[in-house]
Amino acid sequence: MARFFPLTVTEIRPETRDAVAITLTPAEADREAFRYVQGQYLTFRKEIDGEELRRSYSICTGVDDNTLRIGVKRVQGGAFSNWANTELKPGDVVEAMPPAGEFNAPIEPESDRNYLMFAGGSGITPVLGLIRTLLLREPRSRITLVYANRSVNTIMFREELEDLKNIHLGRLAILHVLENDTQDLDLFTGRVDGAKIKRLFNGWIDPQSVDMAFICGPEPMMLAIAEALRENGIDNSRIKFELFKTALRRNGKAAASVVEDDGPKVELTITLDGTTRSLQMPRKGVSVLEAALASDMDAPWSCRAGVCSTCRAKVLEGEFELEANYALEDYEIEQGYVLTCQCHPLGDKLVVDYDQH
Template sequence: MARFHPLKVTDVRRETRDAVVVTLRPRDEDVALFDFTQGQYLTFRRDFDGEELRRSYSICAGRDEGCLKVGIKRVDGGAFSTWVNESLAPGDELEAMPPMGKFFAPLDETAARQYLGFAGGSGITPVLSIIKTTLAREPKARFTLVYSNRQINTIMFREELEDLKNLYLGRFSVIHVLEQEGQEIDLFTGRIDAEKMSGLFTHWLDAKAIDMAFICGPEPMMLAIAQSLRDHGLRDDQIKFELFASGQQGRAKTRAVSKSATVPGTGVQATVTLDGATRSFEMARGGETILDAAIAAKLDAPYSCKAGVCSTCRCKVLEGEVEMAVNHALEDYEVRAGYVLSCQAMPISERVVVTYDE
């Protein structure tokens, strides 16, 4: 099965000095494949000097907009985001995997829910898709967005958010928190940390009324917000996260294979099911992930970040035991159900059976 499909770039619009919004169109035969759920992302691949890079970008369009759009912020020294910001033009083609990701909550058009969104910088992209889709499809829903940026001129989608406030008068509100610019209300200046959250809950947000919260931004901000939401009575199943972690790719991975669980021997017998076909091969014990072993065995296993962040490489362990070095992407219930990130998973049993198809 082809994992990547060509998407035609139909528009590249400059959003801020450092970010563009790219509109994409699938081929007619791929339209159904690229039908997405609010909050999902696309994984692109491109060769840079002979090396294939894969990067994920969240869809920022709402489900009812009838198009695919991603917002890409240039990361200093970043290969893919710099190329997109400086060189990508309408008429070009990008190769992408169909939408993936679980950063959403099922919608119910009869519900009257209160939602809270937190976004930091380019973390607005999936949250914007969630806001637009939720307000359009749940007519009684209310949404408050707390959006953190360095300065006013780095705010992505500032005009679109203003338009949404007018379109959904009384149902949508935005609190802009600016790190480096003073505002009339002191609380809205600085970083979002535990103290800021406590101020927001005292003066602006009613924790008891919130049904669901979405958080996307830098990790320290996400952790502080999640802890504060829990302290204010929200359950874990009411808090959804998406981590972008753009600096992960070069980071050395901690080896987490437990020595006591490892039986000395030459290798692990691995059986992998992918796209309906099952293959068995021997892989090295310790140090080699299931994803790397599957790719070495010529299986076209899906992946993007290889850093435990995006969940593109998710598979399910049917037999045997594995340990993950890091997991920033799977929720507890998925891990309990046997899912692992294959880019982080190393077998600790002599035999392991996994499937990418469930």
């Protein structure tokens, strides 16, 4: 089964000095595969210096835009983001997997909801996709966006957000918090941490009126916001997270060599693309994904850090532990879904199905 599809770059627009918005067009035959839900991401593959990289980028357009666009912010020393910012050009063809991710809430056209969204830096991309969609699909709902950046010239999609605010008067409020730039009110200068959020909740945002919160940004900011929301009675079922990065990322080649170890083994049965295979994997030190890849199975993957959900599969039998999970929700865990890059067997046998979505 073709997991990756070609996408033609039809426009590259500088957003800030360090970020670009890239518009992509699938081939006519693949249009259906690239229909997306607001807040989803695409996983790209690219060979750089002989190594296959996979990186995910969130879709920043809304479901009614009839456009597929991502925003890529350059990370210092980052392989893919620098390539995308400096070398990629209109007319080039890139390879991506169909949209994935659960950073959304089902649309309720008749409802009158208050959304609170927090974005830090490039974390605005999926949030912008949510905003663009909700403003059209839920005409009675309102959104407050708290958007944290280093300084005014690093704000991605600044004009687009202003335009949306003006078009949908009274339905979109935007509070910019800038780490380095002084603003009229000191509340809007500095980092978005626990203290700042408490102050925002004391006068600017009424947490009691929030129906649903979305957070995408650096991990410490996300944790501080989630804690403040919980303290104000907004439980996890009403908070959605999207994390872009953790300190963990395992190297594919190193993992493959671990699979050659001679220690005790576990029987791993994997169903992928309609085919079931059994293999032996080491009891310790190797994830289900690494074992599958080392056996030349074309299992899906991207971040290898428990952050995205590209490698999600369902465990049908056997005990396991998840080393990290920043992507799956409690209900998915209860149904037996795992991130195979973080899944390690605990017993003698593990049965995993990648085909159950």
